[in-house]
Amino acid sequence: MTWLERxxxxxxxxxxxxxxxxDQTMLRANKLLYEMELDLRKAQLEAWRTHNKPMxxxxxxxALINAMGFVGLDLMGSADRTRxxxxxFDIIRAKGFPDTACDRTIVCLAMCIxxxxxxxxxxxxxxxxxxxxxxxxxxxxxYFKKPVFTLNxxxxxxxxxxxxxxxxxxxxxxxxxxxxxxxxxxxERMIEILEIESKAQQYMREINKLRSHVPCLLSxxxxxxxxxxxxxxxxxxxxxxxxxxxxxxxxxxxxxxxxVLEEEKLRLLWVVTxxxxxxxxxxxxxxxxxxxxxxxxxxxxxxxxxxxxxLDEEEYxxxxxxxxxxxxxxxxxxxxxxxxxxxxxxLEACRNLKVDGxxxxxxxxCTASAGxxxxxxxxxxxxxxIPTLLMEGRQLDAQFKSQAECEQELEAFVDLCLSRKGLx
Amino acid sequence: xxxxxxxxxxxxxxxxxxxxxxAWKKAGQKVVGLLCSYIPEEIIHAAGxxxxxxxxxxxxxxxxxxxxxxxxxxLYCNHVLESLLTGEYDFLDAVVATSWDxxxxxxxxxxxxxxxxxxxxxxxxxxxNSPTHKKQFAKEVKKFFTFIExxxxxxxxGEALFDSINLFNRCRGLxxxxxxxxxxxxxxxxxxxxxxxxxxxxxxxxxxxxAGLEPLLPYLEKRTNPLTDNHPRLLVSGDRLxxxxxxxxxxxxxxxxxxxxxxxxxxxxxxxxVIDGAASLEAMxxxxxxxxxxxxxxxxxxxxxxxxxxxxxxxxxxxIQGVLELPLMYSRSRQMRAPYFKDRLxxxxxxxxxxxxxxxxxxxxxxxxxxxxxxEMLQ
Numbered sequence: 001m002t003w004l005e006r007x008x009x010x011x012x013x014x015x016x017x018x019x020x021x022x023d024q025t026m027l028r029a030n031k032l033l034y035e036m037e038l039d040l041r042k043a044q045l046e047a048w049r050t051h052n053k054p055m056x057x058x059x060x061x062x063a064l065i066n067a068m069g070f071v072g073l074d075l076m077g078s079a080d081r082t083r084x085x086x087x088x089f090d091i092i093r094a095k096g097f098p099d100t101a102c103d104r105t106i107v108c109l110a111m112c113i114x115x116x117x118x119x120x121x122x123x124x125x126x127x128x129x130x131x132x133x134x135x136x137x138x139x140x141x142x143y144f145k146k147p148v149f150t151l152n153x154x155x156x157x158x159x160x161x162x163x164x165x166x167x168x169x170x171x172x173x174x175x176x177x178x179x180x181x182x183x184x185x186x187x188e189r190m191i192e193i194l195e196i197e198s199k200a201q202q203y204m205r206e207i208n209k210l211r212s213h214v215p216c217l218l219s220x221x222x223x224x225x226x227x228x229x230x231x232x233x234x235x236x237x238x239x240x241x242x243x244x245x246x247x248x249x250x251x252x253x254x255x256x257x258x259x260v261l262e263e264e265k266l267r268l269l270w271v272v273t274x275x276x277x278x279x280x281x282x283x284x285x286x287x288x289x290x291x292x293x294x295x296x297x298x299x300x301x302x303x304x305x306x307x308x309x310x311l312d313e314e315e316y317x318x319x320x321x322x323x324x325x326x327x328x329x330x331x332x333x334x335x336x337x338x339x340x341x342x343x344x345x346x347l348e349a350c351r352n353l354k355v356d357g358x359x360x361x362x363x364x365x366c367t368a369s370a371g372x373x374x375x376x377x378x379x380x381x382x383x384x385x386i387p388t389l390l391m392e393g394r395q396l397d398a399q400f401k402s403q404a405e406c407e408q409e410l411e412a413f414v415d416l417c418l419s420r421k422g423l424x
Numbered sequence: 425x426x427x428x429x430x431x432x433x434x435x436x437x438x439x440x441x442x443x444x445x446x447a448w449k450k451a452g453q454k455v456v457g458l459l460c461s462y463i464p465e466e467i468i469h470a471a472g473x474x475x476x477x478x479x480x481x482x483x484x485x486x487x488x489x490x491x492x493x494x495x496x497x498x499l500y501c502n503h504v505l506e507s508l509l510t511g512e513y514d515f516l517d518a519v520v521a522t523s524w525d526x527x528x529x530x531x532x533x534x535x536x537x538x539x540x541x542x543x544x545x546x547x548x549x550x551x552x553n554s555p556t557h558k559k560q561f562a563k564e565v566k567k568f569f570t571f572i573e574x575x576x577x578x579x580x581x582g583e584a585l586f587d588s589i590n591l592f593n594r595c596r597g598l599x600x601x602x603x604x605x606x607x608x609x610x611x612x613x614x615x616x617x618x619x620x621x622x623x624x625x626x627x628x629x630x631x632x633x634x635a636g637l638e639p640l641l642p643y644l645e646k647r648t649n650p651l652t653d654n655h656p657r658l659l660v661s662g663d664r665l666x667x668x669x670x671x672x673x674x675x676x677x678x679x680x681x682x683x684x685x686x687x688x689x690x691x692x693x694x695x696x697x698v699i700d701g702a703a704s705l706e707a708m709x710x711x712x713x714x715x716x717x718x719x720x721x722x723x724x725x726x727x728x729x730x731x732x733x734x735x736x737x738x739x740x741x742x743x744i745q746g747v748l749e750l751p752l753m754y755s756r757s758r759q760m761r762a763p764y765f766k767d768r769l770x771x772x773x774x775x776x777x778x779x780x781x782x783x784x785x786x787x788x789x790x791x792x793x794x795x796x797x798x799x800e801m802l803q
Contacts, residue, residue: 098759131526135760150552150726339533371530
């Protein structure tokens with residue numbers, strides 16, 4: 001059985017479990033999420049097995065990939081879901097790739113090599129989140145001898161950079177139409193998807209406002225989940241039901257004053273990523289620590305509170321074309337640009353979420369965030385008076401740091417934060 | 425003449441590499457530190473400033489830098505940051521980077537945060553050779569031109585830029601003549617000596633470099649390199665390799681480094697800037713943009729096929745028996761390209777070996793054993 005087939009079975013089990021005995025601390029809306037995840041995995045498997053539809057890597061031009069008729073392959077997101085990836089690291093080493101690169105960017109490559117996950121029919125190699133993803137996409141394309149289109153982002157928001165990325169997206173559509181039979185850019189479909197994305201983004205903003213509620217309304221596991229754009233899924237419109245249900249549940253909890261912890265002593269912002277091979281939040285919850293959000297590259301500018309929305313006309317002073325809208329999104333990741341944006345956004349998230357400290361996960365091989373942790377920590381102390389734990393680790397490799405070591409670090413940091421608040 | 429040659433080569437040493445820059449400063453002129461080979465130096469020169477390639481300390485350990493950068497990040501960046509934090513770049517008036525890779529961008533971010541250099545600039549480097557990417561890079565070169573004008577507080581004339589382009593082309597021509605001598609069965613310079621020469625060219629005023637190298641060429645025609653073995657002939661491929669001692673280690677295993685694929689070597693000077701006498705300032709900036717974007721690429725560029733073709737061409741032209749790749753540890757762009765590079769060259773019948781190295785000279789025994797085995801296989 002391939003990983004993809006196992007993931008389908010896992011999603012079915014998750015759904016059955018939610019039906020049979022729901023965990024009261026977790027969102028009921030997760031049922032809708034797992035249904036969409038199941039649909040996505042089934043569509044990927046069918047495209048892989050039957051070649052009924054072409055496949056392209058979907059991170060992060062998902063609206064365009066969807067509007068071109070591709071089945072999107074969430075290479076990075078799928079790697080995250082392997083949780084513990086020892087066998088994939090062995091493949092990486094055997095093939096001569098670096099095992100010290102960011103886990104998700106190399107594990108997805110190994111998953112394709114191991115025939116656990118389909119390689120894309122065409123690759124959009126880009127640096128709109130980080131350079132490691134760019135080189136990973138490129139390596140996947142070259143390994144499987146697939147057409148690769150290189151797209152450059154990372155310039156932030158300006159008319160010039162918007163034009164530059166839009167031009168490249170236009171070139172990509174022509175490239176893909178020429179290289180992959182059956183692919184065609186459908187602008188009407190694109191417009192329809194963007195309207196859905198815009199609504200989803202509005203829900204996310206409302207959800208993010210609710211994240212600042214004291215006491216915290218989300219379990220750390222729900223808070224930690226990376227939101228995905230609706231266009232990741234075969235039926236984007238279904239995602240609106242999920243986001244709406246998520247918002248409504250949080251609103252209901254806020255109205256009733258129900259927090260997820262019996263007594264909330266501390267609020268911590270978790271930053272970048274975390275270990276996926278165990279649940280680091282159990283030890284925090286036991287100490288009365290809530291985690292209202294995960295701060296990552298897309299969070300503040302795309303899913304965040306204070307920045308522009310899809311389809312607005314304010315940012316550029318005009319209505320954008322559908323491809324420009326996609327370009328705007330690709331220029332919005334605060335990891336891809338110069339570091340001061342990430343520092344500013346992270347501090348802003350701390351303010352909005354009223355946190356007492358940060359756990360900044362220094363992911364080995366993360367070219368985007370690892371070199372900025374110290375600056376974030378210094379500025380958080382200087383501007384907000386809050387401490388930061390710079391916690392080195394890996395997402396999918398327990399050999400680098402064990403669960404016990406991670407928990408020990410977290411416990412010590414909680415002691416420090418509680419002591420600062422005069423609670424111990 | 426041998427003394428003159430050794431004097432020129434010695435400028436690549438850690439204790440001498442800032443000599444010319446400090447003399448330049450003493451004369452009241454500005455020095456601009458460069459973190460990448462994709463920065464059009466001619467513009468800096470035309471503004472009356474010294475472009476000076478930033479090389480990190482070759483001392484082991486980077487305790488000061490480790491505070492800001494985790495140790496598993498690009499070692500060149502870590503060693504440069506160590507030098508910055510120990511005050512070795514205090515004389516710089518400005519520092520310029522490109523978005524060559526994200527580790528370098530993050531070094532630039534920390535540099536800016538620390539506020540130790542008066543002016544900073546970063547050039548966005550589009551990573552493919554598509555017309556759209558070339559056009560965007562030309563815009564970036566214009567922005568850089570404005571930055572340098574502002575730094576100098578005066579306009580750069582077309583005449584000054586024309587002269588600078590010609591001077592830099594002349595230096596490239598001289599280095600090409602030296603590299604042509606490498607094609608001989610017994611070249612006049614060893615691989616480590618050549619690297620010392622090209623590194624010196626990164627650190628010196630170009631007119632001084634040309635004046636130093638040109639009279640040496642007749643001497644080099646007759647000189648014999650100090651190596652005992654001139655066979656097998658290797659091409660060394662890497663990035664940020666600015667310590668000639670590394671190539672000395674390679675050649676001590678019983679081979680000759682007869683060609684390189686280094687940003688501190690051939691890639692730095694291989695292409696010239698093509699302009700004609702009547703070129704406008706605008707046209708010259710475009711020509712510079714084209715020249716820099718189109719240079720033999722680093723693995724950070726997504727033009728992997730062209731990179732392999734270039735190396736294969738050098739292998740043929742320089743009669744190379746094997747390619748030795750020396751990736752810098754944690755240099756992700758090169759590491760991710762490594763399997764492709766090896767497969768494609770192997771398919772062309774070119775033997776390839778790849779051994780990771782530190783930035784400072786380290787693990788010499790282990791490296792010698794591994795490289796020695798590769799050399800023996802080629803023999």
